[in-house]
Amino acid sequence: MRRAILMTILPLALAACAPSPSPETGGPTIGHGMTVVNVTATYRERILLPPGHVLTVRVEDVSRADAPAEVLAEHSEPLNGRAPPYQATLGFPSSQIDPRHTYAVRAEIRDPAGALRFTTDTRHSVLTHGAPASADITLVAVR
Numbered sequence: 001m002r003r004a005i006l007m008t009i010l011p012l013a014l015a016a017c018a019p020s021p022s023p024e025t026g027g028p029t030i031g032h033g034m035t036v037v038n039v040t041a042t043y044r045e046r047i048l049l050p051p052g053h054v055l056t057v058r059v060e061d062v063s064r065a066d067a068p069a070e071v072l073a074e075h076s077e078p079l080n081g082r083a084p085p086y087q088a089t090l091g092f093p094s095s096q097i098d099p100r101h102t103y104a105v106r107a108e109i110r111d112p113a114g115a116l117r118f119t120t121d122t123r124h125s126v127l128t129h130g131a132p133a134s135a136d137i138t139l140v141a142v143r
Helices: 002-017
Strands: 028-030 034-043 054-061 070-078 086-093 103-110 116-119 124-126 134-141
Touching: 034 054, 034 103, 054 086, 070 086, 103 134, 124 134
Parallel strands: 034 134
Antiparallel strands: 028 034, 034 086, 054 070, 054 103, 103 116, 103 124, 116 134
C-alpha cells in the first residue's frame, strides 16, 4: 500500500520541480521568473588544454545592428585540464527578455595569459522567435 502511494506521489513531485515554459519566451524558467539557458561547448581539435584555460559563455541581446551586443548573463569557469564537451547553465531574470528582440549565445576559451584560443564563429540563437533555450556550440581555433 505504501509503495502504491509513493509511486503515485513521486511523479507529481518531480513534475512540480521541473522547469516550466516561460510564457514570454517559450524557454524554461526556474523559481520566480528566472530563465535558464543550457549550453554545451566543444572544439574539433583532439587536444587537451593544459590547466589555466578559462571557458566563458554569454547570453547576449543581438537585436541592434551596428551596436555592441548587450550581455544578459555570463558564466566563466577554469577548465583545469578537463576534456570537452563543457556544460554551462546561465540563469537571469525573465523580465530582461523582450520577445521582439533576438538573443544568441557565444563562447570562448582563453589561455592563462588571456590570449584567445577558441571562439564562436556562428550565431546560436536562443529564447525568442522559435529558438530553443539551449545550444550546442562547436568552437573554432584562433590562429
